[in-house]
Amino acid sequence: MGVALRDIIAPYKHPAESQDLTGVASVDAFNALYQFLSIIRQPDGTPLMDKEGRITSHLSGIFFRTTNFLQQGIQPVWIFDGKPPELKARTIGERRAVREEAQEKWDQAKREGDTAGAFRYAMASSKLDDEVLSSARNLLDLLGIPVINAPSEGEADASNMVRTGVARYVASQDYDTLLFGAPLLVRNLTVSGKRRSHGRMVNVLPETVVLDDVLTGLNLTREELIDVAILVGTDFNEGAVGVGAKTALKKIKAGEFKEVVALKLPDIDPEPIRNFFLNPPVSGNYPIEWKKPDHDRIISFLCGDYGFSEDRINPVLEKISGRGKQRTLDSWF
Incomplete structure (x- = not known):
């Protein structure tokens, strides 16, 4: 990966x-x-x-x-x-x-x-x-x-x-x-x-x-770092045979990206790959809110449904539930 x-x-x-x-x-x-x-x-x-x-x-x-x-x-x-x-x-x-x-x-x-x-x-x-x-x-x-x-x-x-x-x-x-x-x-x-x-x-x-x-x-732009990755190989393309990160970096600095692609990656169009890294589809909407753990339902889920030991789960939940002298979630969030 x-x-x-x-x-x-x-x-x-x-x-x-x-x-x-x-x-x-x-x-x-x-x-x-x-x-x-x-x-x-x-x-x-x-x-x-x-x-x-x-x-x-x-x-x-x-x-x-x-x-x-x-x-x-x-x-x-x-x-x-x-x-x-x-x-x-x-x-x-x-x-x-x-x-x-x-x-x-x-x-x-x-x-x-x-x-x-x-x-x-x-x-x-x-x-x-x-x-x-x-x-x-x-x-x-x-x-x-x-x-x-x-x-x-x-x-x-x-x-x-x-x-x-x-x-x-x-x-x-x-x-x-x-x-x-x-x-x-x-x-x-x-x-x-x-x-x-x-x-x-x-x-x-x-x-x-x-x-x-x-x-x-x-001494690279982000676009050039992406081009280094394209030569090495990404999730979206196979890399050039025999080209590792250090070699790819040298090729980019020498302005030889197009030449290496033409010679070793002739079936690859780098533009869609580069554009996906630069302009990927993203949600852009992040309504995030942290809530206190539901102690009883966690025990039911982990211990009742999946067989976890309550002796292991309970002490951990107690540490983050505000019991004893531990910090409460409110103090974090």
């Missing part, structure tokens, strides 16, 4: 301090859900499930991460994707094929007792179906978290919210948000903490990327 710009963005990533994270965060919902489904799994890659076999990894991620946000003074707004653009049809097909292949390899790894391989392939097999999306929306509603339904790409609306001053930053793993013009991107917000990476546990911390710093540091 996303565009492979890490090699040229890396110098402009900075550790996020606690004060960098407070305020309204526009959360790329699909990105976060994929992260939860990929990471929150048993050692052999099996996701968390209830007794009926329904996946609950995403519900665990939403509940514990969102309540953690609230305690930190972060006001999340979840932005869900709408209808994907026609430009994305190829990518959607390729991702489906990758998931299906990963599912087959996961099954084989489990049969062979290859735990490390099973977990790796399981992560790649994650998918968002109607049950996952519906239950995610239900839980967010019960938690009092506002949800925005984007007309197309959620990243575009998440970025627009920051550009128009509705939100402070976009929370996503993908650099695409910079192409959509997000002034401030916070990565690792939904996956911070200890997680498995390449067979070992690592500590992942939130980091910030400021678009103006990237453009100034690379």
Whole structure:
């Protein structure tokens, strides 16, 4: 998912301090859900499930991460994707094929007792179906978290919210948000903490990327950064063979974009892609309001419907419900 710009963005990533994270965060919902489904799994890659076999990894991620946000003074707004653009049809097909292949390899790894391989392939097999999306929306509603339904790409609306001053930053793993013009991107917000990476546990911390710093540091306009991405490959086009981010940057600085496209991407018309990043369809209407979590209905939903333990859920709800000496939601919102 996303565009492979890490090699040229890396110098402009900075550790996020606690004060960098407070305020309204526009959360790329699909990105976060994929992260939860990929990471929150048993050692052999099996996701968390209830007794009926329904996946609950995403519900665990939403509940514990969102309540953690609230305690930190972060006001999340979840932005869900709408209808994907026609430009994305190829990518959607390729991702489906990758998931299906990963599912087959996961099954084989489990049969062979290859735990490390099973977990790796399981992560790649994650998918968002109607049950996952519906239950995610239900839980967010019960938690009092506002949800925005984007007309197309959620990243575009998440970025627009920051550009128009509705939100402070976009929370996503993908650099695409910079192409959509997000002034401030916070990565690792939904996956911070200890997680498995390449067979070992690592500590992942939130980091910030400021678009103006990237453009100034690379001496590019936003349009030129988009052209770099087009050469590397985006969700809307395949990249030029043998061209990574650093090579693409050199080509753009040398004024050789058209030549590379003509030689290596002859079937690609870059103009619709560039225009989609610059002028994507967005809602532009963001009536956001945070409400207090509905304690009883959350218990009924998570514990009654999906088999979560009340001993785990209740103490967390008490921390954000104003009981005891904890801050209340009113003090945040």
